[in-house]
């Protein structure tokens with residue numbers, strides 16, 4: 001079966017996946033640091049995970065100057081991957097960014113509605129005390 005269209009697949013990505021793909025992962029160290037060689041040079045293996053989508057990775061850094069040599073990714077969350085898309089082009093990234101911005105706007109609208117509700121309740125409480 002052919003993979004679903006890009007637009008359909010993008011619409012099914014989690015908000016976390018859309019945000020990480022658009023603005024980058026929110027890497028945090030989990031505390032794990034291992035010292036061992038990478039390609040015969042002393043290296044630090046630093047465990048990190050993304051505070052947003054949950055992806056885990058190992059950063060391999062030079063023990064001499066801490067430069068990032070490479071990053072090994074763990075298993076991607078199920079709703080993160082696009083099937084049959086291959087390496088992401090500027091156009092594909094723009095489709096993902098468009099969906100991410102649409103989600104962001106929905107979140108902003110929901111926040112504004114919530115803030116309006118809180119303000120209404122406060123006004124009602126003040127009126128109640130005044131009467």
Ligand SMILES: [Zn+2]
Nearest residue numbers: 020025050053
């Ligand atoms: Zn992430």
